[in-house]
Amino acid sequence: MQITSQTFKANTVKALADIDLQRALGNVEKGFIGKRQKAVDKLPEFDALRDNAVAIKTHTLKHLDLYIEAYIAKVEASGGKVHFAEDADHARRIFLDIAKKRGAKTVTKGKTMISEEIGLNDFLEENGMVPVETDLGEYIIQLRGEHPSHIIAPAVHINRDQVEADFRRVHVDLDPERDLTAPETLLAEARGILRQRYGEADIGVTGANFLIAETGTSVIVTNEGNGDLTQLLGKCHVVLASIEKMVPTLNDASQILRVLARSATGQEASVYTTFSTGPKREADPDGPEEYHVILLDNGRSNMLGTEFEEMLRCIRCGACMNHCPVYHAVGGHSYGWVYPGPMGAVLTPSLIGVDKAGNLPNASTFCGRCESVCPMRIPLPKMMRHWREKEFESHLQPKAARTGLGLWAYFAKRPKLYRLAVSFAMPALKLIAGPKRRFRSLPLAGGWTKWRDLPAPEGRTFMQAYTQSKGVSR
Amino acid sequence: MSGSTKDAVLSRIRRANGARPNDEERQRAVEARLQGRPLGVVPARGQLPSAERVALFVVMAEAANATVAQIGSMAELPGEVARYLRERNLPATLKMGADRRLSEADFSATAIEVTQGASEGDDLNSLSHAEAGIAETGTLVLTSGPDNPTSLNFLPENHIVVIQADTIEGAMEAVFERLRERHGGTLPRTVNTITGPSRSADIEQTLLLGAHGPKALHIVVLDRTAAPMQ
Ligand code: SF4
Numbered sequence: 001m002q003i004t005s006q007t008f009k010a011n012t013v014k015a016l017a018d019i020d021l022q023r024a025l026g027n028v029e030k031g032f033i034g035k036r037q038k039a040v041d042k043l044p045e046f047d048a049l050r051d052n053a054v055a056i057k058t059h060t061l062k063h064l065d066l067y068i069e070a071y072i073a074k075v076e077a078s079g080g081k082v083h084f085a086e087d088a089d090h091a092r093r094i095f096l097d098i099a100k101k102r103g104a105k106t107v108t109k110g111k112t113m114i115s116e117e118i119g120l121n122d123f124l125e126e127n128g129m130v131p132v133e134t135d136l137g138e139y140i141i142q143l144r145g146e147h148p149s150h151i152i153a154p155a156v157h158i159n160r161d162q163v164e165a166d167f168r169r170v171h172v173d174l175d176p177e178r179d180l181t182a183p184e185t186l187l188a189e190a191r192g193i194l195r196q197r198y199g200e201a202d203i204g205v206t207g208a209n210f211l212i213a214e215t216g217t218s219v220i221v222t223n224e225g226n227g228d229l230t231q232l233l234g235k236c237h238v239v240l241a242s243i244e245k246m247v248p249t250l251n252d253a254s255q256i257l258r259v260l261a262r263s264a265t266g267q268e269a270s271v272y273t274t275f276s277t278g279p280k281r282e283a284d285p286d287g288p289e290e291y292h293v294i295l296l297d298n299g300r301s302n303m304l305g306t307e308f309e310e311m312l313r314c315i316r317c318g319a320c321m322n323h324c325p326v327y328h329a330v331g332g333h334s335y336g337w338v339y340p341g342p343m344g345a346v347l348t349p350s351l352i353g354v355d356k357a358g359n360l361p362n363a364s365t366f367c368g369r370c371e372s373v374c375p376m377r378i379p380l381p382k383m384m385r386h387w388r389e390k391e392f393e394s395h396l397q398p399k400a401a402r403t404g405l406g407l408w409a410y411f412a413k414r415p416k417l418y419r420l421a422v423s424f425a426m427p428a429l430k431l432i433a434g435p436k437r438r439f440r441s442l443p444l445a446g447g448w449t450k451w452r453d454l455p456a457p458e459g460r461t462f463m464q465a466y467t468q469s470k471g472v473s474r
Numbered sequence: 475m476s477g478s479t480k481d482a483v484l485s486r487i488r489r490a491n492g493a494r495p496n497d498e499e500r501q502r503a504v505e506a507r508l509q510g511r512p513l514g515v516v517p518a519r520g521q522l523p524s525a526e527r528v529a530l531f532v533v534m535a536e537a538a539n540a541t542v543a544q545i546g547s548m549a550e551l552p553g554e555v556a557r558y559l560r561e562r563n564l565p566a567t568l569k570m571g572a573d574r575r576l577s578e579a580d581f582s583a584t585a586i587e588v589t590q591g592a593s594e595g596d597d598l599n600s601l602s603h604a605e606a607g608i609a610e611t612g613t614l615v616l617t618s619g620p621d622n623p624t625s626l627n628f629l630p631e632n633h634i635v636v637i638q639a640d641t642i643e644g645a646m647e648a649v650f651e652r653l654r655e656r657h658g659g660t661l662p663r664t665v666n667t668i669t670g671p672s673r674s675a676d677i678e679q680t681l682l683l684g685a686h687g688p689k690a691l692h693i694v695v696l697d698r699t700a701a702p703m704q
Contacts, residue, residue, distance in 0.1 A: 024678070031679025045517040052514045059507070065487040066504040078660055084479040136685060137676035153676065160678050183677045191686055195595060214508055215661050225672040225687025228628050232664070243483065248507045254646040255514040268534065269611035271672055272687070275665040284618055285571075285592040286625045287663050297483045305490035 001119055001147055005336030005348060008359035012330040024159045025331050031153075032322035035266025036373070043262065053256045054377050057313040060246055061304060067213040067246050068295070074216025078278030080291035087298050088118040094294050095120065095238065096127060102236055102290075104129060104202035110220065110227030111135040112207030113151055113316060114240040114296055116338040117351070120205070132197045134226035136190055143170050149332030149340060152264050152318040157331050160186070194226065204234020204288065208241035209260065209315070211293070214249040215277055218293060221260065223271045231276060237288040239276075242296045244312040250275075256315060259375035263317040299351045307386050311346050313376040320370035320380060326363050335360060342370035342380040349387050354394070361387035513647055520610035520645030527609040528695060531642050534612025538670030539683055540691040546698060551579040555634060556586060558692055559599065564632060569597040573621040576603050576636065592623035593630055600626040601634045605656075606649045607642035611669055614693065615649050618664035627666050633688040635668075639697035 004011060015021055040046045060067055072082045085091035091114075099107070107129055109115060121131040121142070133142040137155035141148060143166045148154030155163075164180045167189055180186055198204075206227050210219040218239045220227045231237045247253050261267045280287025303309055321327040321341025332340030337357065339347050345360040361384040370380045493500055522530060532542045543554055559566055566586045570576060581588045593600060602622045606615040614635050618624045627633060643649050646667070653661060672687030683689060 027679040031675065043517060043519075045515050048515045049517075056514070059503075062491055063500055063504050065484045065491070065493065066500060068484065068487075070504065070508060074660070084483055086479050086482065090479065134686065135676070136674045140676065153679065155676050156679065163677055183680055184682055186677055187674060187682050187685060191684075194686065199595065214511070215659070217661060223672065224674045224676075224685035225628050226685070228624075228666070229686055232624050232628065243487075248504070249511045250650040251511045251513055251647050254650070257646070258517070265675070267669075268538070269608075269613055269667070269669040271538070271669050273667045275661060275667075276663065277661040277665075278663060280663050281619070283620050284663055285620055285623045287618060297486075301483055301486040301490065304487060305492075 001116070001122070001338070003337050003352060003356055005352070005357040005360055008334060008336060008363060011334035011336060015330040015334045020159055020162060021157050021331050024157050025328060028150075028153075028156060028322055028328055031156075032266070032318075036263060036319060036322070037266075039262040039266040039268060042268070043258070046259065046262065049255060049258050050375050050377060053259050053315075053375060054313060056247060056252045056255060057244075057376060060248060060252075061244065061309065061312055064243065064246060064304070067248055068243065071211055071213040071216055071246060074213065075278070075291075075293060076216075078216050078291075080216065080278045080293065082293045082295055085118075085294055085296045085298070088296075091118045091240070091294050091296050091298075092120065092123045096123075098236070098238060098290075098292055099124075099127075099129060099203060102202050104236075106130050106132060106197070106200045107203045107205060108132045108134050108198055108201035108230045108234055109138070110204070110206040110222065110230040111138055111154065112205060112240050113148070113338060114207055114242055115205060116147060117242075117298065118240070118296065120240075132194070132201070134194050134198070134230050135222075136187065136224060136226070139190055139194065140166060143167075147333070147338070150318060150321060151316050151339065151341075151343075157333065198229045198233040201230070201234040203236045203238055204230040204232070205238050205240060206231050208239050208245050208293075210247050210253045210256070211241055211245045211295075212247055212250055212253055212275075215275075217250075217275045217277045219253060219273065219275050221257065221270045221273050223265070223267075225272055228272055228274055231274075232287060234288055236290040236292070237276065237279070239291075239293045240296065241293060242298065243300055244314075260315050260317050263319040263373065263375040303350050308346065308350050308383060310378050311343070311350065311383060313378055314343055314347070315376055316343075317375055319373045319375065320378075323369040323373050325365055325367060325369075330363075335363065342384070343378075346378075346380055346383040346387065354387060354391055358387075358391045361385075361391065516645050516647060517610060520608075520647075522609060522644055524640070524642075527642050527644055528639050528697065531607055531609040531612055532695070534609065535614075535670070535693055536612070538612050539673075540612065540670050540693050542693045542695060544695045544697055546696075548575070548578040548696065549580070551576075551636065551694065551696075552581045552584045552586065554694055555581075555601065556584045558634065559586070559632075562632070562690070565598055567597070568599050568601050568634075569593055569626060569630065570601040571603075571620060571622045571626060573603045575638075576601065593625040595625075595629050597626075597630045599632045599634065600630040601636070602626050604635050604637040605641065606652055607637045608644075608646050608649055608667070609642055610645045613646075613667050613669045615653075616666045616668065617653075617662040618666075619662055624664050624666065627668065628672075628687045631684070631688055632690045632692065633671075634692045634694060636694045636696055639695055639699070642695075 083094045124131045133139045140155045149157040208218040209221045261270045279291040327341045335344045348357040364384050568588045604614045605617050671691040672685040673683050674685035675681045
């Protein structure tokens with residue numbers, strides 16, 4: 001995919017003016033924040049589990065070489081194969097090799113962010129294969145020729161009406177008069193169409209939430225069941241995973257699973273947590289004949305031992321973006337590559353270079369909510385600051401930032417953008433301000449609140465009230 | 475080939491972690507964890523005595539949109555399945571694997587047409603036997619193989635699962651201990667943990683039940699110590 005992280009600021013201007021996107025983005029706060037809090041409140045041990053999850057990952061990273069070796073031995077003992085990929089291009093070539101040996105034509109896919117990272121779909125098409133995304137959200141964005149805008153809710157930037165329009169445009173064999181008003185009918189239509197595809201697949205691709213050294217197992221965590229059908233009905237199961245997905249034991253995975261489900265979707269447990277070890281066994285009536293794991297580094301081993309090492313604890317739950325006022329206002333595509341939100345702002349420069357992603361670490365109000373909800377206690381704001389320092393040192397920043405004005409100045413000089421950003425952040429700002437309704441630090445206005453408290457917004461902003469009273473639409 | 479990449483990646487990791495060649499201390503730490511498998515923090519809710527586990531399992535499974543019935547012996551299973559299908563206006567068909575525990579149930583007295591084997595995708599209803607359950611989350615644990623083919627867990631629209639009350643553990647960790655005992659150092663091709671019927675919130679974050687997997691999950695708890703059903 002084309003990287004547009006360099007033009008983050010221009011991307012946000014476009015995003016703020018996109019009415020469909022703004023309608024859909026309202027669902028992020030509505031859909032995630034309250035549910036997570038409820039689930040957390042129901043588990044008194046939540047914070048103790050977070051601490052242990054951090055300890056497990058820290059220990060694993062310190063001994064990662066040894067756990068990877070133990071893992072490989074177990075995968076091979078169960079009849080599977082592990083392939084190391086240095087970077088995206090290498091991973092694609094390994095995949096092509098596996099696909100060629102099988103004469104593969106159709107490739108079904110469960111949700112995998114590593115596939116996005118290595119740009120697998122375009123590559124498959126270039127090589128005469130047909131990739132079929134089977135996760136509902138991924139299926140929708142594949143029809144639209146887009147990329148995910150969220151790591152666990154890939155189509156969160158799209159509203160229901162757009163989905164209906166896309167289905168009518170693409171599913172031309174179906175009755176044009178059919179009623180698709182209810183979201184259930186859209187889901188049923190996608191289910192029906194994808195049902196036919198699973199069994200045709202020569203290869204079923206999934207990601208992995210964990211790789212377990214104890215047993216040589218890959219784990220996927222899903223709600224729809226598409227990942228399971230993908231890896232069950234494809235003749236060959238290929239797992240795309242990055243090296244930091246490793247955990248030592250099944251017990252360790254259980255610890256982290258408890259914080260993952262709650263942080264991601266506010267569930268006590270996801271519907272399907274599936275542990276896969278090797279290909280199908282001799283007596284098994286179903287399952288794949290081959291099992292491959294493509295283990296991707298792509299810059300991660302270089303993060304070890306640096307100030308960005310802690311980012312490798314990330315379990316891709318999405319909580320940081322769900323709670324980020326910048327993400328709420330501009331959506332995931334503004335970040336310009338695969339990983340959006342606070343985790344993307346830290347990870348992207350590590351993986352594709354600060355020259356290509358240097359603007360992203362500025363995509364922060366330093367409100368600290370991402371760090372406070374991150375189940376793996378990753379100090380995201382601190383790391384964004386590290387990147388800003390690095391960027392400053394290498395003089396990659398735009399001039400305004402170097403003169404000390406930073407993001408606030410950028411917004412302040414663009415009143416339309418500032419108005420919108422503040423109005424979308426309003427409900428969140430009220431929460432942060434607390435009962436006194438005063439801010440010590442206001443997102444997007446650090447330069448000001450450094451010196452004085454700002455009154456918290458009461459309902460609409462002045463500008464909203466003003467334009468509405470004049471009948472001017474935003 | 476991949477071998478040299480492996481060496482390159484592993485040696486970068488070693489260098490970053492300041493490891494010396496044949497660093498015995500690091501090796502011992504890894505061995506100790508793989509052998510010792512520390513439990514970590516098991517929530518109090520996952521450590522209930524066995525008598526209270528079944529009740530929590532039922533509450534949690536229902537909270538995840540599964541339905542639950544209880545029977546006192548395998549002989550009651552055909553009647554319970556027939557009731558379930560009838561009440562939901564479902565056709566009297568059932569696909570199941572070769573699990574010997576399920577063959578104790580005699581479906582010939584019912585009108586249900588039972589077929590055996592993996593699902594090809596055209597079965598409406600399936601029956602499986604769970605290996606274990608998790609009270610903490612109301613979760614079923616099923617393992618792949620001819621006894622309970624994995625396709626029965628995902629392709630049919632209505633999945634009925636029998637679970638024996640005394641296999642309901644408090645937490646996932648105890649289930650893993652069970653699986654280790656049963657399968658030695660490895661696992662079956664697939665271990666499915668299932669909590670409720672499939673769902674998606676991909677359209678405007680509105681939760682819809684019945685995505686790509688079953689639309690309904692019905693759990694039948696076999697509790698031989700319980701009084702027979704009325
Ligand atoms: S950085 Fe933390 S909150 Fe964000 S996706 Fe990763 S684990 Fe989740």
